[in-house]
Amino acid sequence: MIEAAARRSRHGPALRLVPPSGIDAEDLVRRFRRTLALDGVSLTVSPGEIHALLGPNGAGKTTLVRILSGVIAPTSGSVRVAGANASANSRELRALIGIVPSGDRSFYLRISGLENLVFFGRMHGLGRRAATHRANAVLEHVGLADAARQRVGEYSHGMQKRLSVARAFLTEPRVLLVDEATHDLDPEGTRRVQELIAEAAGRGAAVLWATQRLDEIRGFARTVTLLDRGRVRFQGSVPRLLEHSEPRRFVVRLRNARPGGIELHDAQRALGHMARITPPIEPGSEHHVIALTEGSVLGDAVAALAGAHIQVLACRQERSEIEEAFLALTEADR
Amino acid sequence: MTTVAAELMKVPAFVRRDFLTAWSYRMAFVTDLVGLVGQALVFYFVSQLIEPSALPTYQGTEVTYLEFATVGLLLGGLIHFGTQNVASAVRGEQLMGTLESLLVTPTAPYTVQLGSVAFVFLYIPLRILLLVGMLAFAFGLDFQSSGVLPALALLVVFMPFVWGLGVASAAVILTFKRGGGLVGIATLGLAFVSGLYFPIDLLPQWLTTIAEQNPIALAVDGMREALLGGAGWAEVAPTMALLAPLALGTLFAGLLAFELALARERRLGTVGLY
Numbered sequence: 001m002i003e004a005a006a007r008r009s010r011h012g013p014a015l016r017l018v019p020p021s022g023i024d025a026e027d028l029v030r031r032f033r034r035t036l037a038l039d040g041v042s043l044t045v046s047p048g049e050i051h052a053l054l055g056p057n058g059a060g061k062t063t064l065v066r067i068l069s070g071v072i073a074p075t076s077g078s079v080r081v082a083g084a085n086a087s088a089n090s091r092e093l094r095a096l097i098g099i100v101p102s103g104d105r106s107f108y109l110r111i112s113g114l115e116n117l118v119f120f121g122r123m124h125g126l127g128r129r130a131a132t133h134r135a136n137a138v139l140e141h142v143g144l145a146d147a148a149r150q151r152v153g154e155y156s157h158g159m160q161k162r163l164s165v166a167r168a169f170l171t172e173p174r175v176l177l178v179d180e181a182t183h184d185l186d187p188e189g190t191r192r193v194q195e196l197i198a199e200a201a202g203r204g205a206a207v208l209w210a211t212q213r214l215d216e217i218r219g220f221a222r223t224v225t226l227l228d229r230g231r232v233r234f235q236g237s238v239p240r241l242l243e244h245s246e247p248r249r250f251v252v253r254l255r256n257a258r259p260g261g262i263e264l265h266d267a268q269r270a271l272g273h274m275a276r277i278t279p280p281i282e283p284g285s286e287h288h289v290i291a292l293t294e295g296s297v298l299g300d301a302v303a304a305l306a307g308a309h310i311q312v313l314a315c316r317q318e319r320s321e322i323e324e325a326f327l328a329l330t331e332a333d334r
Numbered sequence: 335m336t337t338v339a340a341e342l343m344k345v346p347a348f349v350r351r352d353f354l355t356a357w358s359y360r361m362a363f364v365t366d367l368v369g370l371v372g373q374a375l376v377f378y379f380v381s382q383l384i385e386p387s388a389l390p391t392y393q394g395t396e397v398t399y400l401e402f403a404t405v406g407l408l409l410g411g412l413i414h415f416g417t418q419n420v421a422s423a424v425r426g427e428q429l430m431g432t433l434e435s436l437l438v439t440p441t442a443p444y445t446v447q448l449g450s451v452a453f454v455f456l457y458i459p460l461r462i463l464l465l466v467g468m469l470a471f472a473f474g475l476d477f478q479s480s481g482v483l484p485a486l487a488l489l490v491v492f493m494p495f496v497w498g499l500g501v502a503s504a505a506v507i508l509t510f511k512r513g514g515g516l517v518g519i520a521t522l523g524l525a526f527v528s529g530l531y532f533p534i535d536l537l538p539q540w541l542t543t544i545a546e547q548n549p550i551a552l553a554v555d556g557m558r559e560a561l562l563g564g565a566g567w568a569e570v571a572p573t574m575a576l577l578a579p580l581a582l583g584t585l586f587a588g589l590l591a592f593e594l595a596l597a598r599e600r601r602l603g604t605v606g607l608y
Contacts, residue, residue: 107432122343
């Protein structure tokens with residue numbers, strides 16, 4: 001599954017290209033008592049690249065982000081972020097990275113968004129005037145200028161997320177670590193955050209985008225690492241990930257060409273062994289799910305239904321291609 | 335600019351943050367003031383029961399219990415608020431979820447510690463001055479003006495001790511999450527055998543011997559000599575010389591404990607847990 005061939009495994013060194021100042025993690029292992037949260041994870045993100053870190057809950061995404069940001073140390077393995085050793089948790093490293101954490105609770109809720117950003121700007125070494133100037137600029141950039149003097153405790157979930165992004169942009173970070181930034185954001189909020197992150201990548205930042213929302217990586221991330229239970233299941237480009245998608249379940253909208261409505265057993269008889277058809281998704285609905293059996297193809301199933309005077313008005317995959325690939329890869333050895 | 339200077343430049347940002355946060359709870363300021371008035375009244379009435387002859391003299395000057403207790407209150411307030419706030423600063427950051435956000439900035443742990451207490455260490459003297467002012471105005475306390483500067487100098491020398499206790503408490507909280515009580519008990523023990531509110535001569539002999547080595551007792555006694563007896567620089571210098579290494583040692587031990595606790599949390603991956 002590992003696309004990157006020239007990668008060092010835990011069994012021995014091999015040739016690899018080290019990015020000048022992105023993320024370069026090698027064979028990371030992290031244990032929490034008896035739980036193995038990361039098991040030999042290697043990852044490379046080059047400057048200007050958006051790399052999606054995909055995985056279900058408990059896959060180890062947040063653990064990896066926390067190791068890369070220097071908050072926790074790996075049990076073994078090496079990690080260089082923006083050219084600095086992340087295990088050493090140096091101030092040099094922390095000056096070069098921007099982090100958008102997964103939780104909401106990362107701001108001082110009793111003070112305004114502007115004061116929060118000025119404070120964090122000063123923690124990055126900016127003087128008061130420079131921090132205020134920068135904070136106002138990034139608030140404008142993320143569309144929060146009007147709420148700058150409002151207490152963060154009064155911000156909506158989406159506004160807090162954008163404030164997180166703004167904080168990460170206080171300095172011009174060489175590496176951006178984004179952990180579930182769009183978790184329970186509406187589509188417009190998600191699009192806005194993605195645009196901001198893509199702009200940062202356009203300016204040369206190496207971006208690691210941890211998510212479990214599969215739909216948001218297409219057209220956004222260039223490369224993907226799929227984590228499951230602490231192990232890398234796939235690493236490569238998004239199109240290569242989609243090659244693992246073999247959709248077999250489709251939602252079809254059916255209508256009988258003759259009067260009287262669809263008789264389920266007529267439809268099933270027409271499909272024969274090619275597929276199984278379910279009753280309508282909701283009572284009175286024209287929508288059914290057909291599940292193709294191994295070796296059958298969608299065109300034959302549709303032709304068989306048409307031959308039985310059942311019109312296929314619409315057809316779509318029940319799950320997205322990315323979702324199919326994700327499930328194929330993560331369920332392979334469950 | 336050196337690294338240390340650059341780090342110190344961050345401290346005013348903490349002060350501003352904490353002032354704005356405290357100001358957002360305006361009612362707390364009011365209740366604090368009401369509490370101060372209550373404390374002053376309690377000590378006034380208790381002082382009516384105690385003869386000055388039952389108390390030690392300072393530079394040969396006989397003092398009232400209210401004067402004696404006011405200096406104790408001054409230092410006791412500093413210790414109580416200081417240790418509580420230093421420790422709760424970290425606890426508060428943990429509970430709010432901001433500790434990790436702070437630790438991923440290029441800020442040294444010692445700056446986080448110093449910054450977190452800076453506002454408190456500015457606010458406490460103001461609070462104490464207010465209390466002393468109220469008592470002096472209402473009940474006519476007889477403080478020696480010549481002793482004010484030496485007393486303040488003693489207070490400054492004593493501050494690192496309070497900070498050290500607070501940082502040690504913060505380290506315990508980081509490690510045991512709810513372990514702040516342990517340091518609270520230790521501080522209470524130290525305060526008990528310090529003569530803050532009653533003369534240490536009243537303690538059993540073996541406790542009196544311990545109390546004489548207690549940094550809090552050294553500080554409060556030196557401040558009483560200065561403020562109530564009018565002791566000058568020459569008289570308080572030996573106390574300061576004794577106190578300074580104890581205070582700095584406590585601070586160093588506290589900071590070391592905090593650094594070790596933080597390193598342990600990173601190793602275990604439990605920094606943000608509470």
